[in-house]
Amino acid sequence: MSDAFANKLPALDLNLLRVFCTVCQQSSITRAAEQLGLTQSSVSNAISRLKNTLGCELFIRVGRGIEPTATGLHIFNTVQPMLDTIEQTLMGVKAFDPSTSRRVFTIYANEAVIDLLQPQLDTALANLSVRVVLRNSPVLEAEQFQDLQMQKVDLVVDIMPPKLKMFSFKKVAQERIICVVRQHHPVIKNHVSSDDFFAAEHVMYRLHRDNMRVADIISNDPLPQRTLYSEQSSILSMLSLISKSNAIGIAPYTFTQSYAQLFKLTLLELPFKTRPINLYSIWPTKHALDKSCIWLREIIEKLMHDAYGSS
Incomplete structure (x- = not known):
C-alpha cells in the first residue's frame, strides 16, 4: 500500500461503503438508489468518490446492469459481513412494542396460506397498534427475494427455502x-x-x-x-x-x-406415493436480531402452527 493511498483512508466516508455494497447487491444504480432512498446521481457520485479514494475501478458494465470488478468483489465480500454485523447489533438494541408501534409489516404468501392466516391474524392483532398486511407472492421467485432484500416486504412464507446466505429461513408448517x-x-x-x-x-x-x-x-x-x-x-x-x-x-x-x-x-387420499409440502418463513439474515422482525417471525410461526397443526 502506497503512502498516498494510506493517507486517503483516514478521510474515507464510511457511508460510501454502504452505498457501494448496496450497488453490488442490486447490480444496478437505479435499484440501489431506490433501496437507499437516494437519487441516482447521489449514488453515482458516491461510487465515483469511492473509486477516486481507492484509486481502482469498482464496477464494469454487463448487459443492462453492472457487476463488481475482481477488486470490487473482494471489497464487497470483506465489508458487507461487517456492515451486516453492525446493523444486527443496532437492531438488537432498538426496542419494539407491538401494543404502541404503528408499524405496518408486509408478508408475501400464497393464496392458501393467506386464507388460513388472515382470520387468526385479525384476532391476534385486535388489541395492538401494529398492522400486518398479507399479499400474494409474485409469480417470479427472483422478484420475491429482490423485494425482501430491498425491504419492500418484511417476511416471506414459501414452499421453497432460499439458496442464498443473505436470507435465513425456518420450517413453520407442513401440508399434505x-x-x-x-x-x-x-x-x-x-x-x-x-x-x-x-x-x-x-x-x-x-x-x-x-x-x-x-x-x-x-x-x-x-x-x-x-x-x-x-x-x-x-x-x-x-x-x-x-x-x-x-x-x-x-x-x-x-x-x-x-x-x-x-x-x-x-x-x-391420492392413489400414489407422495411427500408433504413444507412451508418456510424467510427473512433477510441481516435482520436476525431485529426485535420487530423477531416479533413478526414468532407470531407468524405460532399462527402457522395453529392453522396447520404440529409440523
Whole structure:
C-alpha cells in the first residue's frame, strides 16, 4: 500500500461503503438508489468518490446492469459481513412494542396460506397498534427475494427455502395434498383407484412458483400423462370448477377442507406415493436480531402452527 493511498483512508466516508455494497447487491444504480432512498446521481457520485479514494475501478458494465470488478468483489465480500454485523447489533438494541408501534409489516404468501392466516391474524392483532398486511407472492421467485432484500416486504412464507446466505429461513408448517372430486361423482365415490385417477379429466393448479404444478412437487415418481380439463392459478377457482364437473384435482388438505362443505366436495387420499409440502418463513439474515422482525417471525410461526397443526 502506497503512502498516498494510506493517507486517503483516514478521510474515507464510511457511508460510501454502504452505498457501494448496496450497488453490488442490486447490480444496478437505479435499484440501489431506490433501496437507499437516494437519487441516482447521489449514488453515482458516491461510487465515483469511492473509486477516486481507492484509486481502482469498482464496477464494469454487463448487459443492462453492472457487476463488481475482481477488486470490487473482494471489497464487497470483506465489508458487507461487517456492515451486516453492525446493523444486527443496532437492531438488537432498538426496542419494539407491538401494543404502541404503528408499524405496518408486509408478508408475501400464497393464496392458501393467506386464507388460513388472515382470520387468526385479525384476532391476534385486535388489541395492538401494529398492522400486518398479507399479499400474494409474485409469480417470479427472483422478484420475491429482490423485494425482501430491498425491504419492500418484511417476511416471506414459501414452499421453497432460499439458496442464498443473505436470507435465513425456518420450517413453520407442513401440508399434505389430497384428491378432490365433487360429491355424487358418477365414478369416484369413497376411494379413488389409480386407474380412475388417471382416466379422469383434471383441473390442474399451477403454482405461483416458476409455473410448477402441484403434482410436480409432491410425487415421488414421474406421473403418467393426465387429461387436462382446465388449468387454474387460483385454488378457489379450481375447487369451484371441480364442484360443477366430473373433473378431479389435487389440492392442499388444510385449505380445501374448509371449503369442502361450501363447494360440496369429497376429499380422498391420492392413489400414489407422495411427500408433504413444507412451508418456510424467510427473512433477510441481516435482520436476525431485529426485535420487530423477531416479533413478526414468532407470531407468524405460532399462527402457522395453529392453522396447520404440529409440523
